[in-house]
Amino acid sequence: MTASTEHPIMSQAEAVALGFAGFNDVPHKPIDVPDGEYTITARPSDGRRVTFCFLPDRERSHAGYVDIQYRRV
Numbered sequence: 001m002t003a004s005t006e007h008p009i010m011s012q013a014e015a016v017a018l019g020f021a022g023f024n025d026v027p028h029k030p031i032d033v034p035d036g037e038y039t040i041t042a043r044p045s046d047g048r049r050v051t052f053c054f055l056p057d058r059e060r061s062h063a064g065y066v067d068i069q070y071r072r073v
Helices: 012-018
Strands: 039-044 047-055 063-071
Touching: none
Parallel strands: none
Antiparallel strands: 039 047, 047 063
């Protein structure tokens, strides 16, 4: 299994300085996604769920698509 590279939680400015996209001035959790198929899943305290599935254009290449699914409880 190929692992992602996780960075510590940081400010938006710190994430942008590392080359990540920023969105709103709130804490950011930057993650380097490996090539190939890879899914990140998250869940807030109210139980809703969201997944981000990174899919390559061709086998073992970088992500060419991102499928985002949001699920209510």
